[in-house]
């Protein structure tokens with residue numbers, strides 16, 4: 318389906334960060350956030366690619382959580398694609414939103430605020446709030462569509478997945494177009510970018526894949542492939558002559574997920590991987606003390622697919638160990654994830 322909603326705001330000139338960018342041009346610029354106490358200017362780097370022909374305006378952002386770096390690599394590869402100059406519409410690429418966290422390998426801003434709880438922000442508020450407000454005003458509010466790239470939090474890995482509000486039919490089309498097998502239907506959280514974008518009527522996806530502070534080649538390729546697929550679906554790029562799968566085919570949606578938590582503190586032995594199907598009551602791993610004693614089995618509370626898990630084997634009582642998404646047809650989902658893994662290497666060719 319071509320959802321090419323011509324963007325009424327896709328004017329001949331795009332004004333962003335004190336720059337005016339005409340159609341058919343490409344420009345890097347910096348959005349000034351604040352000067353730090355060591356006189357370093359904190360700026361958000363942006364690259365704008367404008368096609369000659371009008372079309373949607375899409376932002377692709379990463380590192381809103383500063384340590385979630387797979388998306389930075391995804392955007393780098395996206396910007397290196399040949400043929401980007403012939404897009405219809407405008408791409409606004411923001412590889413590092415939380416520049417402070419990115420430089421310090423941290424999820425947060427200096428005051429430990431989570432930027433993704435500070436939207437839409439306020440230019441008289443905290444540093445995080447100022448940053449959120451700048452990003453909303455200079456980037457998000459100028460777009461028709463958005464894709465925000467994340468990974469699991471520190472020491473947690475996520476199966477490549479889309480999180481989106483599937484009650485919105487247009488967003489659902491984008492989520493299916495992204496093409497990863499697992500979509501989590503999730504309402505937005507207070508202060509999140511997704512909530513703020515939805516309030517402006519912007520269709521937005523959140524992509525999760527891999528672990529913080531690590532490059533995960535599979536998650537990077539899935540993310541890049543997904544963005545290109547969304548760009549084709551909204552008419553920014555020409556459609557592929559033959560698509561291996563039709564949009565929405567072999568894509569599965571979960572409305573619920575649950576965490577299996579550690580019943581005691583201990584060292585975890587497990588063979589479970591993201592994408593594994595687990596059955597209610599199945600033993601997912603064993604916790605034991607440093608003497609190998611006091612063994613306690615960790616059992617799945619529900620049947621479903623593991624979409625995220627801890628990467629630290631030393632856990633405290635109550636830590637989230639396995640994140641399980643619940644599907645009506647988890648057998649089919651597991652099978653599709655396996656097929657998808659073998660297809661992945663062809664993605665970027």
Ligand SMILES: [Zn+2]
Pocket residue numbers: 382385467468
């Ligand atoms: Zn994140």
